[in-house]
Amino acid sequence: MMTSRTVVVTGASRGLGLASAAHLHRAGWTVVAAMRSVDEGMARLRDATGAGAADRRLIGVRLDLTDAESISGAVKDIEQAVGAPYALVHNAGISAAGMVEETPVSLWERMFATNVFGPVALTRALLPSMRAAGAGRIVLVSSQGGVRGMPATAPYSAVKGALERWGESMAGEVASFGIGVSVLVTGTYDTDIITDAGTTDCRVLDGPYARHHQTMDRRGRAAMRYAARSPEAFAVGLEKALQSNKPFDRRAVGPDARMLMVASRLLPPSALHHMVRVMMGIPRFGAIRPVPATATRLPADSDPA
Template sequence: MTEARAVVITGASRGLGFASAVRLYREGWRVVAAMRTPERGMPLLREAIRRGGAAEDPARLVGVRLDLTDPASIAAAAKEIEAVVGAPYALVHNAGISAAGTVEEADVELWQNMFETHVIGPVALTKALLPGMRAAGEGRIVLVSSAGGVRGQPGIAPYSAAKGALERWGESMAGEIAPFGLGVTVLVAGTYDTDIITDAGTTDDRDFGGPYARLHTTMNTRGRFAMSFARPPEKFTDGLVRVLEDDRAFRRRGIGPDASILLAANRILPASGMHQVSRIVMGIPRFGAMRDGVWPLTVAQRAMVLATKVLPRPVMNRLAEIATKRAAARQAAQQEGTGNG
């Protein structure tokens, strides 16, 4: 029998990494699941695999401790990977953290942590594993990016900057390792229902009472609406399985309809056009609209102002009553959910 090909997946304890580890194990791969706390994450992985009906084979699912912000942890993980599976066929850089807040609000420490997790740590792990992969003469390195890596997105500048750097690193490396039979794929992930936003390690520096409150309020509302259309992480793995069979030197591919549309628009529209699209989608006021402390009204607020001019007072009073009751009901539901959690 042909020995199963080995794949290393970082960030395998949750979200896209977790789903990818389960899927590739079921597809017959030898999976090295790299995570900060294998003692907590590996039992969950094994349980998910059992629930899916796959036969258990301890030799095909290996947990490795990895902290991408700790050089010693990276070096130890690379040695353990080589000791267990030798040179892996594929290395999937999926581990990531998220943060919300403007450039003015975000601490420099957050920027450092973001780049260590998304760029510096993955580079160090790749450097450690590349000699063996290069000697094997085949393999693929997959870098999981997002919309923030395609275009700089407002409100998440550290994340966008790190993902953009990740993509540029992948493009550079592809030209260097292609002659040795190795390829690079950048996967631009769309909106998936993962816990990266709600994870305890996520940083939220947004000040809803500060100068950027108008932006945060609108972007938060629209972001929550977009998340209502999020796809399950398992859908992401369909694309991952396909790209691991790719034999091109470099490929950049959107996983999910929103990511594919963004990539297509980015190729067609100039930078100024993409900036305006992003501004409109996120509900950010036009250039100069907030000078001198002005608070521009949202579309909904403008509609309410117009309604007060057109509708009779009794009707407005009734609508206000209904709105107040609904707001109270929503607040009660949120408090109940918090209490249950």
């Protein structure tokens, strides 16, 4: 790897983005850390890397992926600071919990704006300079929800699935210019996005899906205690992806993600559905009967005709 290569990492103020930016800086990359809260995020990055305020290989850029003006401003700042970046890592995103019936459409819109539309806009704006440079890599951070739609996180699964299809399409468009695309399917990592603080909670815990929520919450928290890995482990996998010379590369980062990808290739959709259902403790098909509607009674003196 050339030490002069530059990587833009979105969502670099915390979680996987923070760990990745710090790891790549230590590995010799010039890191452009894109985030909404630059002062707070850069303070964390300097603590993690030991870099001083004058370090030219660690650059903070303000970026709000839901704001078109912020995206335009970030692109100008990136190109002014480093020219055409070699790599662009789309890590920023938000999560939500709740059944489809419980999740408002406004949240779906915000999820797509942050996880899909914003990254597309940022990529479109940076691609001309990357094409002119004749080399580069675009990395899309997906998840297990991009492999298989997961109950109670439909918006998150939907945006990750859309992210993967976008990456597959774009890979065919930019490969001839020397730009590759990688999709990273992440496993479970110990970050805010898997905690109550990092997730928009739309669950109605005393509603018709209460039985689902109780079981899934109990099993999910137990799985996180045993399966969640350090964000630094993800950063190592990201660095390997950045070194790939394949025009398109889709890989798992984490043992649980790897197991799901293998299962999705080997099992038919119906079998995979049942496997997920059993793992999450969701009742079998038709197990919960509908509540009968209260019969409408006509007044005694009314005429049914």
